[in-house]
Amino acid sequence: DGGITQSPKYLFRKEGQNVTLSCEQNLNHDAMYWYRQDPGQGLRLIYYSQIVNDFQKGDIAEGYSVSREKKESFPLTVTSAQKNPTAFYLCASRPDGKYNSPLHFGNGTRLTVT
Amino acid sequence: AQKITQTQPGMFVQEKEAVTLDCTYDTSDPSYGLFWYKQPSSGEMIFLIYQGSYDQQNATEGRYSLNFQKARKSANLVISASQLGDSAMYFCAMWDTRITRGSNYKLTFGKGTLLTVNP
Numbered sequence: 705d706g707g708i709t710q711s712p713k714y715l716f717r718k719e720g721q722n723v724t725l726s727c728e729q730n731l732n733h734d735a736m737y738w739y740r741q742d743p744g745q746g747l748r749l750i751y752y753s754q755i756v757n758d759f760q761k762g763d764i765a766e767g768y769s770v771s772r773e774k775k776e777s778f779p780l781t782v783t784s785a786q787k788n789p790t791a792f793y794l795c796a797s798r799p800d801g802k803y804n805s806p807l808h809f810g811n812g813t814r815l816t817v818t
Numbered sequence: 819a820q821k822i823t824q825t826q827p828g829m830f831v832q833e834k835e836a837v838t839l840d841c842t843y844d845t846s847d848p849s850y851g852l853f854w855y856k857q858p859s860s861g862e863m864i865f866l867i868y869q870g871s872y873d874q875q876n877a878t879e880g881r882y883s884l885n886f887q888k889a890r891k892s893a894n895l896v897i898s899a900s901q902l903g904d905s906a907m908y909f910c911a912m913w914d915t916r917i918t919r920g921s922n923y924k925l926t927f928g929k930g931t932l933l934t935v936n937p
Contacts, residue, residue, distance in 0.1 A: 735923065737924075737925075739927075744827075744929060745929060746822075746909060746927040746928055746929040746930050747909065747911075747927040748927075749924055749925075749926070752924060754923075762924065792861065794861075794863065796863070798923065803849075803851050803870070803913060803923070804851055804868050804870055806853055806855075806865040806868060807853075807863075807865070807925055808865075809862060809863035810862075811860070811861060811862045812861040812862070814861075
């Protein structure tokens with residue numbers, strides 16, 4: 705079955721360490737997105753990528769980095785510069801072309817930094 | 819800049835009754851699209867329904883319908899015949915038509931409404 709795989713589901717790190725969240729899709733979608741979710745905040749866009757080797761900052765990109773070397777993969781690195789990294793992270797993808805195409809989401813990674 | 823407002827942090831409904839979840843939006847662009855997603859406690863985001871700004875009719879998908887009032891900039895989700903499995907967070911979202919580098923497409927979300935269906 706096609707879909708988006710985020711791993712791991714739960715991730716624990718010590719403060720000051722960088723951590724990379726995995727996102728893989730086999731939907732052949734061009735665009736991929738990373739959102740952060742905090743309680744009472746809804747989803748906020750971190751980074752997005754329309755095509756391979758290209759990506760743009762979202763609304764809260766500070767302290768994060770991404771790469772898009774392959775169409776299927778869009779890993780997110782949470783760096784030590786991110787002041788409040790503990791959150792639920794959601795990866796999504798979208799087929800190109802139609803504005804009524806919804807985002808397809810992975811099941812998320814819950815990151816806890818202590 | 820776009821803005822999505824969901825004014826109801828939480829809503830309660832009895833099983834088998836209908837419920838309306840509110841969503842208002844603010845945009846200066848005449849071309850936009852509105853989505854509703856459901857997020858159960860497990861965390862996944864489930865797409866429910868879409869309404870385009872130029873669509874002539876309100877969108878419907880099974881028990882979900884969208885009460886789209888363009889002049890009032892509202893796109894309320896109506897769930898008919900609520901079921902216990904409808905208990906979840908519900909998010910309204912709008913795609914962004916700002917073009918900065920090519921045809922960018924960003925989805926902006928509201929803060930959500932937690933729906934609880936009581937037996």
